[in-house]
Amino acid sequence: MSNGISMEIFLPMLAIFLVATIALGWYGYKNTKSNQEYLLGRNKSNSVIIALSYGATFLSASAVIGFGGQAAVxxxxxxxxxxxxxxxGLFVAFVFFGTRTRKIGRKLGASTFADLLGKIYKSNGIRAFTAILIIVMMPIYCAAVLKGGVNSLAVITGLTQYYDLILIGLALIVGIYVIYGGIIAVMYNDALQAGIMFIGMAVILVVTYTTxxxxxxxxxxxxxxxxxxxxxxxxTLPGFxxxxxxxxxxxNEWLTVVTTFLLGVGIGALTQPQLVVRFMSxxxxxxxxxSMIIGSIFMITIVGAAYTVGALSNVYFYNNYGVGAYQYLQNLHLGTDFIIPEFILDIFSTVTFGDIFVSLFLLSLICASISTISALMHTIGSAGGFDLYTLAKSRREKKPFNSQSIRINRICTMIVMVLVVVYCYIMPSDIIAKATSLFMGMTAAALLPTFAHGLYSKKPRKDAAVASIVVGTASYLIWALFINAGSSIFLPICKWITGSKVLFMNSSIMYVDALLIALPLSIITMILVLMLKKAPSKIQDQEAETVSG
Amino acid sequence: MKCSMIPLTVLIVSTCQGEMMNFFGLTDPWIWGAYVACFLCVALCCTYGWITRNKKEESEDDE
Structure with missing residues (x-):
């Protein structure tokens, strides 16, 4: 095992990066004059910024570290x-969801995902539910990403004894530029970070294959x-x-890989609130x-490299230590989330200028983490400071109200930052990939049919949307908490009630992800309501005809 | 059956066994197929993005 990187090289690189980050945060702050600019920043977006921001937000340390580690296994x-x-996540999202989201969002004057759904369905309830879903579930994903970044930083620098300090420091850096710079700072920093990630991952892929x-x-x-x-x-599980x-x-292996990792994250990407905002920007x-041109090249480089390198790390560890990646990390008392950082540190220790590459990779991982965390914090903060605050004030004053307060957004984002750090400490270890899958799966099951119906229907039906949301959410939660072994660990209600981790132990069903059940149910519910229950306007028309007849 | 091999460095088709297809050292079509699908998808995104880069905006009223 290597003993960390050269601080003489890494620290100056980190210093330059931090100066650039702060400068872009300042740029965002100077260009944020209104709440609209804080939430969407339309005046400062272009195709390159949107592509890189979308890509960097989508692909976090979770993709590189969490799923890269899973690829090794x-x-x-x-x-x-x-x-x-x-x-x-890119083609369908941009072509079939992106353009319509942008047009409808602009037409309705929507500033967030919850705001968009609320305005499409003319429903404060749907808006409130979406905002609460974001506030409750997204910090789990955000904490997973933060843990991914901190794990890498601690292992590669060899500063594991300063884990707490690194965790809080990273959260503070991101929190400050999101709180003050808003979406403009988030997107411009995303673009910078995406550039670093691209170079870092491309170098790693080449070095791995060369070695x-x-x-x-x-x-x-x-x-x-x-x-x-x-x-x-x-x-792995039987079937590998x-x-x-x-x-x-x-x-069992197939069910875990396909339903949890592939479908959960693959489909879930379509309803990511932090990505939907990019369309509206x-x-x-x-x-x-x-944006799709740059976005696709960026994504295949980052994700393709991470998964390929993850799997190939087994060859490297076998050649050098006689064991596979998983076993090697087990011997070090570390889990799958540490495979990629450990592999990078080890492989570059034998390469000329290896310290520079390791520093570059570490920087790219920090970038991958904070680009996503910043977008998530901004989204959660907006859900509380804009959506819920607007709804609460409208209700209290009994008249329509649209919050224009940047201050409230900033306060909420600050609270989110603290909440995410707390989540990091209470979350189980080796959970990055599963936490990502849980959040994405939950949002897809609850909101995908509603989102698609809202975008493509000329007269979106609120009753169908509500029914779909209720069935999708309830079925996802029941399956995730009582049936699926991977997700039940987040909130072990089943164990508290029954004494057993899940209801059907030793059955293949415990490896089926909740999304596979909840999303079809959510879609079927929407279709049934649309087919069986006539739209209110049609009923009124028919009643009018009957009266006049 | 006489075995004939096509000497390609990238793609090796073993006609004698009829099922071995070696794509950059990968033999399972579900794995190399994933790589091919990824590259095709990038090509699709780039082509679509390039063709529609100057496409005239539809009227907002269409929505």
Missing amino acids: HGMSLLWLCFLNLFL LGGVSAANGSLTNLWDSGLITGAG DGWTNFSEFGS ANDDKTLNK
Whole structure:
């Protein structure tokens, strides 16, 4: 095991990065004159900024560290998540959701995702529910991302004894520029961070393949590790068939990889409130369309490199230590979330100018973390400081009210920052990928049919939306807390009530992600309500005809 | 059956066994297929983005 990086190289790089971050935060602060600019920053967005901001927000340390670590355990089948990120998270999101979101959002004067849904359905209830969902669930995802960044920083610098200090320091840096700079600071910093991430991940991919003897040789060696029985699939479930083979269809391993990692995150990307805001920040459709070019190249580089390198780390660890990645980290009493940082530190210790590359990678991981955390903090802060505050004041004063207070947003964001740090301490370890999947799955199950119906229906039906939200949320929570083994650990209600971790222990059903059940139910509910119950206006028309007849 | 191999460095099709397809050292079509799908998706995004980069805006009233 290596003993951390050269501080003589890393600290100056970090200092330059922090100066740039603060400068962009200041730029955001100077250009934020109204609450609209704090929330959307339309006047300062262009296709490059939107592409990089979208990509950097979407792909956090969770993607690199969390899912990269999972790729080391479960293998290259996670490349399908890269495909889903590109196809659903980028192409479908921009072409089928982005342009309509932008137009409708602008037409209705919406500033946040909750505001958009509330205005589409003319429902304060839907707006309040969406805001509360964001405030309750998003900090879990945010804390997972923060933990990912801190884990890397602590392991690579060798400063694990300063874990608490790094955690609070990172949260403070992000919190300050989000609180003062608003969305403009968030998006411009995202773009800077995306650039660093791109270079860092590209270098790592090249170095990994070069070290392992080239693309075909490295992939062949990985296949051989399993085929020759050199190492076992430690950390996997029955049905695992090696790192370069997809697991056996329908097996426990297959269910975990496909339903939790691939579908949970792949589909969930469509209803991410922090990403929807990026669409509303665009000035026109052309900006969004052009963003896809840079966005797709950025995403395949970051995610493709992370998952490929994650799986290949097994070859490296076997060649050098005689064990696979999972086993190697177990021997160090560390979990899957530490595989990528440890691998990077180790592989670059043998490379010329390795310290510079490790510093670059570490910086790119910090960037990956804070770009996402900043967007999440901004979204959660807006849900409280704009959506809920607006609704509460409207209710109290009994007249329509639209909050224009940047101050309230800033106070809420500050509270969120503290809440996220607290979450980091109460969350279980090795949870980054699962926490990401939980949040994305929950939002998709609850809001995807409502969001799609709202965008594509000429007369969106509030009753159908409410029914879909209720069924999607309830079924997701029941399945996640009582049936699925992976998600029940977040809030072990089942264990408190029944004494058992989940209701059906030793059954394959405990590996099925809640999204696979809740999303179809949510869609079916919406369709049934739309088909079975006529729209109020139609009923009124028919009643009028009957009276006049 | 006589075995004939196509000497390609990138793509090796083993016609003698009829099921081995080696793509950069990967043999499972579900794995190399994922890589191919990723690159096709990038091509799709880039093509769409390029073609529509100057597309005339639809009327806002259409919504």
